[in-house]
Amino acid sequence: MIRLRQAAKYFGAVRAVDGVTLEVQPGEIFGLVGPDGAGKTTLIRLLTGVLTPGAGEIEVLGRRNLEDIKEHIGYIPQKFSLYGDMTVIENIRLLGSLYGADAAAIAARAREILAFTNLLPFQDRLADRLSGGMKQKLALAAGLMHRPKLFFLDEPTTGVDPVSRREFWQMLYRMNQDGMTVLVSTPYMDEAELCHRVAFMHQGRIVACGSPLRLRRSYPHRILELETSAKHINRHLAGVPIRDMNAFGDKYHLVVDDPETAMAAIRQALAAAGLDIGSLRETAPSLEDVFVELAGEE
Numbered sequence: 001m002i003r004l005r006q007a008a009k010y011f012g013a014v015r016a017v018d019g020v021t022l023e024v025q026p027g028e029i030f031g032l033v034g035p036d037g038a039g040k041t042t043l044i045r046l047l048t049g050v051l052t053p054g055a056g057e058i059e060v061l062g063r064r065n066l067e068d069i070k071e072h073i074g075y076i077p078q079k080f081s082l083y084g085d086m087t088v089i090e091n092i093r094l095l096g097s098l099y100g101a102d103a104a105a106i107a108a109r110a111r112e113i114l115a116f117t118n119l120l121p122f123q124d125r126l127a128d129r130l131s132g133g134m135k136q137k138l139a140l141a142a143g144l145m146h147r148p149k150l151f152f153l154d155e156p157t158t159g160v161d162p163v164s165r166r167e168f169w170q171m172l173y174r175m176n177q178d179g180m181t182v183l184v185s186t187p188y189m190d191e192a193e194l195c196h197r198v199a200f201m202h203q204g205r206i207v208a209c210g211s212p213l214r215l216r217r218s219y220p221h222r223i224l225e226l227e228t229s230a231k232h233i234n235r236h237l238a239g240v241p242i243r244d245m246n247a248f249g250d251k252y253h254l255v256v257d258d259p260e261t262a263m264a265a266i267r268q269a270l271a272a273a274g275l276d277i278g279s280l281r282e283t284a285p286s287l288e289d290v291f292v293e294l295a296g297e298e
């Protein structure tokens with residue numbers, strides 16, 4: 001469905017996409033995961049034919065000339081790209097007419113899609129007056145008008161509230177069950193978990209690719225989760241065999257190789273400093289642990 005071989009795009013000295021080789025199979029929900037500036041948007045722009053690569057090969061839907069794919073793909077760019085001064089239904093109709101459908105077909109498809117995205121009650125509202133989550137649903141609805149086989153979504157849920165994010169992902173799953181291949185970029189690890197396969201992107205490169213389960217299983221160390229109200233605990237853990245330490249909300253993930261020895265040493269060090277341990281236990285590595293490790297290696 002998508003095939004990239006050593007694809008690259010530089011902006012001056014910035015290697016936004018730096019030799020990416022990747023395949024996405026039909027029927028997948030494929031996640032492109034990475035922090036701001038990793039190169040996700042540039043990669044999606046290359047795949048949708050908005051940008052041309054500086055080097056390498058890109059094939060989408062079996063075609064190298066990406067001008068030919070535009071009517072077969074859906075694309076939600078990061079920035080809202082519909083008309084804020086038009087209503088929901090006007091935006092949808094406009095998109096439908098661009099693909100040459102007749103008015104009756106457009107009206108029927110619009111109803112179907114507005115029902116699917118739960119936007120029917122808001123069809124006469126100006127797009128500018130929609131919440132962030134509803135705007136993204138409208139972008140999705142507009143992109144579905146021409147029944148694309150492949151849908152690209154660039155951080156569709158960034159800045160969207162948790163309930164709308166869940167609804168949005170339920171829609172992606174339903175689209176996928178109806179046969180659509182989805183490539184979605186996200187900075188959120190909980191969304192990465194929802195993908196069939198993910199590619200971790202860091203500084204323009206893919207540093208790992210696989211199912212969330214496989215990636216978590218490939219993690220080479222062990223993780224201890226420490227819950228404590230004490231501050232600056234790293235000062236007190238200087239002599240303890242810890243490879244790395246990362247804050248996850250109000251918890252710390254400590255990267256270790258020997259959990260038993262490390263746990264005993266941590267308890268001893270924190271007790272000696274008079275600090276209280278809420279809880280300390282081994283936990284399974286999360287995708288975020290995997291990514292932090294891979295980003296550090298780079």
Ligand SMILES: Nc1ncnc2c1ncn2[C@@H]1O[C@H](COP(=O)(O)OP(=O)(O)OP(=O)(O)O)[C@@H](O)[C@H]1O
Nearest residue numbers: 011014015016034035036037038039040041042043
């Ligand atoms: N048109 C451009 N001109 C110059 N530099 C660019 C351009 N587009 C992207 N970049 C740079 O390329 C790098 C990758 O940016 P890109 O937007 O692809 O990352 P991203 O992972 O999508 O992050 P974000 O979520 O912040 O958009 C960044 O350093 C960015 O500043």
